[in-house]
Amino acid sequence: MELAVFALFALLALASALVVVTHRNPVYSTMSLVITLVSLAVLFVLLGAPFIAALQVLIYTGAILVLFLFVIMLLNIGREETGPSSKLSKVPALAAALIFGGMVALFSWRAFRDDALAPLTEEFVSLKALAGALFDRYLLVFELVGLLLLVAVIAATVLARRPRPGEMEPLEPRPEGEAGNAPHRETAP
Amino acid sequence: MTVPVSWYLLLAAALFAIGAAGALTRRNGITIFLSIELMLNSANLTLVAYSRLLEQHTGQLVVFFVLAVAAAEAAVGLALFIAVYRHRRTIDLNRINLLRW
Numbered sequence: 001m002e003l004a005v006f007a008l009f010a011l012l013a014l015a016s017a018l019v020v021v022t023h024r025n026p027v028y029s030t031m032s033l034v035i036t037l038v039s040l041a042v043l044f045v046l047l048g049a050p051f052i053a054a055l056q057v058l059i060y061t062g063a064i065l066v067l068f069l070f071v072i073m074l075l076n077i078g079r080e081e082t083g084p085s086s087k088l089s090k091v092p093a094l095a096a097a098l099i100f101g102g103m104v105a106l107f108s109w110r111a112f113r114d115d116a117l118a119p120l121t122e123e124f125v126s127l128k129a130l131a132g133a134l135f136d137r138y139l140l141v142f143e144l145v146g147l148l149l150l151v152a153v154i155a156a157t158v159l160a161r162r163p164r165p166g167e168m169e170p171l172e173p174r175p176e177g178e179a180g181n182a183p184h185r186e187t188a189p
Numbered sequence: 190m191t192v193p194v195s196w197y198l199l200l201a202a203a204l205f206a207i208g209a210a211g212a213l214t215r216r217n218g219i220t221i222f223l224s225i226e227l228m229l230n231s232a233n234l235t236l237v238a239y240s241r242l243l244e245q246h247t248g249q250l251v252v253f254f255v256l257a258v259a260a261a262e263a264a265v266g267l268a269l270f271i272a273v274y275r276h277r278r279t280i281d282l283n284r285i286n287l288l289r290w
Binding site for chain 1: 192
């Protein structure tokens with residue numbers, strides 16, 4: 001039973017991950033990543049981490065990927081304009097293969113040897129121990145993460161806000177010979 | 190039958206490799222961002238799997254913090270994309286090359 005669930009969702013995660021990196025349209029990539037993340041959430045449940053699975057669904061698919069979709073639709077980005085994008089050139093393919101081999105080698109250091117799992121205990125799955133460690137030993141990290149999120153919100157607001165008039169140069173290319181320290185702009189081909 | 194932890198780790202390695210290949214080959218900024226999210230998630234799967242193997246909660250707590258950092262990263266990164274798009278009308282990373290060597 002557990003094996004069947006694992007096989008189903010592992011294959012689903014792999015297939016949708018391939019769609020994420022190969023599809024030309026970012027909207028489909030994002031929706032495919034939703035499938036990957038939900039499958040991973042199921043695997044988290046299998047691994048005895050239901051809290052992390054809930055966070056995965058709530059934060060990743062509920063907030064982050066909705067933000068992605070929002071930005072894609074706000075900017076109205078369609079397909080990539082230039083060239084064949086899904087071709088896997090040699091260097092990235094080699095890098096991916098090296099990463100995969102390296103990770104397998106690293107994992108075999110420990111996990112492949114003592115593979116036998118103790119059955120899940122009530123104590124491990126329960127939120128109590130997790131929350132105890134989070135608000136005791138890692139309280140400082142918790143507070144710092146809150147600060148990080150605050151800074152990120154401020155930074156995102158500043159970066160994405162509509163510029164005041166005169167603050168940024170207009171979008172149209174400037175006429176030649178206009179003075180000013182405008183940043184270098186490439187002319188569109 | 191319980192699934193051995195090594196299978197989860199193999200799945201995580203495969204997902205990470207797919208994400209890395211995507212981040213290296215794609216040109217659309219959003220898609221590269223999505224590939225990076227994929228790599229972050231495969232790392233999360235590794236952490237949870239090891240947390241299960243070693244019967245410790247620390248791995249799950251690290252995943253918690255990774256989620257928060259990923260949220261911050263997505264917010265700032267997408268705001269950067271919006272700002273760049275206002276200037277250049279594209280987020281094709283081959284055409285946003287001012288800061289490349």
